Amino acid sequence: MIRLKNVSKTYPPDIVGLQNINLHIRPGEFVSIVGQSGTGKTTLAKMLIAEEHPSHGQIIIGGWDISEIKPSDIPLLRRQIGVVFQDFKLLPKKTVAENVSFALEVCGASPTQVRHIVPQALNIVGLLDKRDRYPRQLSGGEQQRVVIARALVHRPKIIVADEPTGNLDTLNTREIITLLEKINSFGTTIVLVTHNREVVNELRRRVITLDRGLIVSDQEEGKYLL
Amino acid sequence: MILVTAARVIGTAARSLKRNIWLTLATVSVLILTLVSANMLLALNVLGKVALSAVRAKVDVSVYFTPETEENRVQTVKIFLLSLPEVKDVEYVSAARALERFSDLHKNDDDVLASLGELEGNPLGATLIVKARSLDAYPRIMSALEQPSYASVIEAKNFDDRRSVIERIETVSHRIENGGIAVSLLFLFIALLIVLNTIRMSIYSRRDEIAIMRLVGASDGFIRAPFYVEALLWSLLAVVVAGAIVMPAAHFAQPFLQSFFGTSGADLAGFYRVNFLRVFGLQLGATAGLGLLATKIATSRYLKV
Numbered sequence A: 001m002i003r004l005k006n007v008s009k010t011y012p013p014d015i016v017g018l019q020n021i022n023l024h025i026r027p028g029e030f031v032s033i034v035g036q037s038g039t040g041k042t043t044l045a046k047m048l049i050a051e052e053h054p055s056h057g058q059i060i061i062g063g064w065d066i067s068e069i070k071p072s073d074i075p076l077l078r079r080q081i082g083v084v085f086q087d088f089k090l091l092p093k094k095t096v097a098e099n100v101s102f103a104l105e106v107c108g109a110s111p112t113q114v115r116h117i118v119p120q121a122l123n124i125v126g127l128l129d130k131r132d133r134y135p136r137q138l139s140g141g142e143q144q145r146v147v148i149a150r151a152l153v154h155r156p157k158i159i160v161a162d163e164p165t166g167n168l169d170t171l172n173t174r175e176i177i178t179l180l181e182k183i184n185s186f187g188t189t190i191v192l193v194t195h196n197r198e199v200v201n202e203l204r205r206r207v208i209t210l211d212r213g214l215i216v217s218d219q220e221e222g223k224y225l226l
Numbered sequence B: 001m002i003l004v005t006a007a008r009v010i011g012t013a014a015r016s017l018k019r020n021i022w023l024t025l026a027t028v029s030v031l032i033l034t035l036v037s038a039n040m041l042l043a044l045n046v047l048g049k050v051a052l053s054a055v056r057a058k059v060d061v062s063v064y065f066t067p068e069t070e071e072n073r074v075q076t077v078k079i080f081l082l083s084l085p086e087v088k089d090v091e092y093v094s095a096a097r098a099l100e101r102f103s104d105l106h107k108n109d110d111d112v113l114a115s116l117g118e119l120e121g122n123p124l125g126a127t128l129i130v131k132a133r134s135l136d137a138y139p140r141i142m143s144a145l146e147q148p149s150y151a152s153v154i155e156a157k158n159f160d161d162r163r164s165v166i167e168r169i170e171t172v173s174h175r176i177e178n179g180g181i182a183v184s185l186l187f188l189f190i191a192l193l194i195v196l197n198t199i200r201m202s203i204y205s206r207r208d209e210i211a212i213m214r215l216v217g218a219s220d221g222f223i224r225a226p227f228y229v230e231a232l233l234w235s236l237l238a239v240v241v242a243g244a245i246v247m248p249a250a251h252f253a254q255p256f257l258q259s260f261f262g263t264s265g266a267d268l269a270g271f272y273r274v275n276f277l278r279v280f281g282l283q284l285g286a287t288a289g290l291g292l293l294a295t296k297i298a299t300s301r302y303l304k305v
């Protein structure tokens, strides 16, 4: 599903983001990426959605080499990957349902598709009854669930989540992780970047640890090492 | 589906327009100002042409014959003049008619009338009024009449030379035109800057929305299109308002212009009526072109792909 071959990323002038990463993530996996601040986790996540491009090496997603993707093809890639980023917020002037349908509308979905898909996505995250609320009328955890619903509208095969629980308390964090596990159980590959030791330890799934741009450990049923 | 997309793009543009309502008003005002100044330039140009042709139409040569000249001599001269290629028209005024015109011209001048009465018979001869095809031809016509057989019967020739007036009108209208073009260009430049900046503000105020559109996979065209639509909406609005200012203004100025120029040819309102589509179509095209250019610059600069 996701394959990285000798991927390096250097930010100008010579800041190392990632160094010589080799990685294979199979369909349906739930992979946590951990590591200290500034070790390249976000860089890795951004390269998966072609927000950043590798300085060296190859990134192949679903058989598609996106290392030198044409700008006009990037939207196609992003419709196949759901994104949940920490600083990737909801629009405050749109309701929950409008925020979710926005992602469909701007990609040219028909009104019928919008009517059909939005309730489904909201149902999965358990917010169908709050569809007409505005983001400020929701808790932090609920807001993050709307973001996940929005990431689901294109029925992505992969979800990339960069610290989706960064601002949440333990209870809300657990809810979000449970939700991601549920989405994973439908067959969606999940790449989760996190700082949260408990989350990683409770998941008992694959854990990749980065340090200064290098993979220092890759365990099938991993623990938070640092 | 194309319709749905178009509706979404226009809806986005309209919302952005509403959100930045004051900026929109300022931008449209500058566009209107530019258009109105361009229209004033156009009106001056039209009126300058009217003035010139009015003056040109008044230029002629009067050939006064001695009172004793027989009519057939006069007619010979007339035929001669008409045979010249540069002569457009020759009007024959008989001696009696010349006297009539003269006394009519001086009907309020008792002294002149009294001295006329003292004279025996008609002191005036026949007159030929010559109009040439171009102003440059008059000196040649004058010299053609110098030949001895004609000179003996011609009492006087009067060339009402208005070339200095015409030149004055031409320099003044050139100066006004140049000044007008400068002002219009200045407005155009300001308009370009303001439109550019407004698009930039519009991009800024929608940055969160744009970031989301990018990450959920909206195409580049879909992200950019609303800004172009926005610029087109401003242009349309500006041209409509400018038209709503210019048309009534031309109509209102009509009586003043006609009495000022002394000719019904000074028909500014008529000019606008006849050329409505061309004039405002051109202005819409130019304004929209400006808006699109500014949007192109602004989006390629400030809208990170």
Ligand SMILES: Nc1ncnc2c1ncn2[C@@H]1O[C@H](COP(=O)(O)OP(=O)(O)OP(=O)(O)O)[C@@H](O)[C@H]1O
Binding pocket: A011, A012, A015, A016, A017, A035, A036, A037, A038, A039, A040, A041, A042, A043, A044
């Ligand atoms: N746009 C950029 N320009 C220059 N350097 C960058 C840029 N983005 C990231 N970096 C640098 O690359 C390195 C990796 O950054 P990255 O954001 O991937 O870290 P991270 O593991 O996500 O950290 P955190 O846990 O704090 O989010 C850091 O040294 C960072 O300063």
Ligand SMILES: [Mg+2]
Binding pocket: A041, A042, A043, A162
């Ligand atoms: Mg990060």
